[in-house]
Amino acid sequence: MDDAKRLQFCLKTLADVNRLRIIKFIGEHERSVSQVVGETGLSQPLVSHHLRILKNANLLEAKRQGPFIRYQLKEKRLLHALGILLNIAKTVNAEDIHEPMFHCPPFWKIHFPGKRGKKQIVQI
Amino acid sequence: MDDAKRLQFCLKTLADVNRLRIIKFIGEHERSVSQVVGETGLSQPLVSHHLRILKNANLLEAKRQGPFIRYQLKEKRLLHALGILLNIAKTVNAEDIHEPMFHCPPFWKIHFPGKRGKKQIVQI
DNA sequence: TGTTTATATAAAAGATCACTTATATAAAGA
DNA sequence: TCTTTATATAAGTGATCTTTTATATAAACA
Known part of the structure; x- marks a missing residue:
């Protein structure tokens, strides 16, 4: 993937208010899905959807802790x-x-x- | 417009390969529409379309010079x-x-x- | 093992966006 | 004034993306 395409992909990933709010929230420190749901007021499937997009772009990392899955920002x-x-x-x-x-x-x-x-x- | 919305708008404006290439090209120094057409190989209406989006986001400025319209990057x-x-x-x-x-x-x-x-x- | 809690996924609807085609405007030169 | 050159705009189409609804998985606990 060339620079322009990679940059486009990164920008498209970021170009959404809900994802920006999620990034800001998780950027403070790692958060579980339900914490993000509580903060944003979005539905759980929608949060999971946005988290997957951010994770696919390698901007977030996920790790399981018991029943929770904690997401954290890969690059401060x-x-x-x-x-x-x-x-x-x-x-x-x-x-x-x-x-x-x-x-x-x-x-x-x-x-x-x-x-x-x-x-x-x-x-x- | 709040920060998240403004940032989303700016990111959406940037999140396109063709617009990124146009920004790079015009970022070197000001260019006319036909110069951008020549550089990118895109159709003239498509270039005008992208230029208008960039101008609406206040990222580009346009000034007429005879029959040409020169675009320049507002913020290096x-x-x-x-x-x-x-x-x-x-x-x-x-x-x-x-x-x-x-x-x-x-x-x-x-x-x-x-x-x-x-x-x-x-x-x- | 059955139930509850936490999260993911799939399908479908609605909105947005990039691009094409066709046409309009506006300046310059014959 | 008529034609050419440079650019803008408008309508339509196909693709992509956000969101909702419904369902699935997976861990914890009784």
Whole structure:
């Protein structure tokens, strides 16, 4: 699979509100299916469906613990990547930035301070 | 529009091979529609269709120059974000990394050297 | 072993999306 | 003004994706 196809596949996997909310929730720490159901209010089969899509894309890992199956985020950097993308999406739409759903990694704003940001001395 | 919805919208906009190739091509510098048609081999209406989607998402800007309409990428950081996401997609699928379609920004590997990467002294 | 709890899967419906074909607009040059 | 070139739009089709409903598996416990 070439880069464009792989990127498309990854983006398609992420391009769903419910899956984004699931990623955010599981990104905090590992969660069982029923925990995700409780958090999102989605039906159990729908949660399982989304979890399978995320697992097939190798973004989540699953392990059984007794009757529960715990899912965890394979790459914490994904949260950063989503934070960056969200930041870009807001920038191009020029809206005010309150508490964002995903966060840029701290060094991101050092390298790209943004148009309104003052230059500042930082310790690296 | 809340964060999750906005992010979904941005991801959906990006989640298409043809649009990714168009972004890469226009990301180099601004291009006319016919240049994109020439590069991608897609039909002109299809290119216009994709360009409109990208423009509606505020990822591209259009300006008329005589008979041509030149499109340019509004946020160069988008290329970085895609580079990061591509890198993550490859990492979780644990495949060998040749020349990637999009690149991580140079400082990315300083902060996240990767499991196989040796630690190294870098000038910041 | 039978029942309950936790999760997965399969089928089907509805919505969304990419693409094609055909046509419209808009500028430039003859 | 008429034609050509560059781009946009609109309608229609097929494919894909989200969601629901119903059912299956698998572990735990009585």
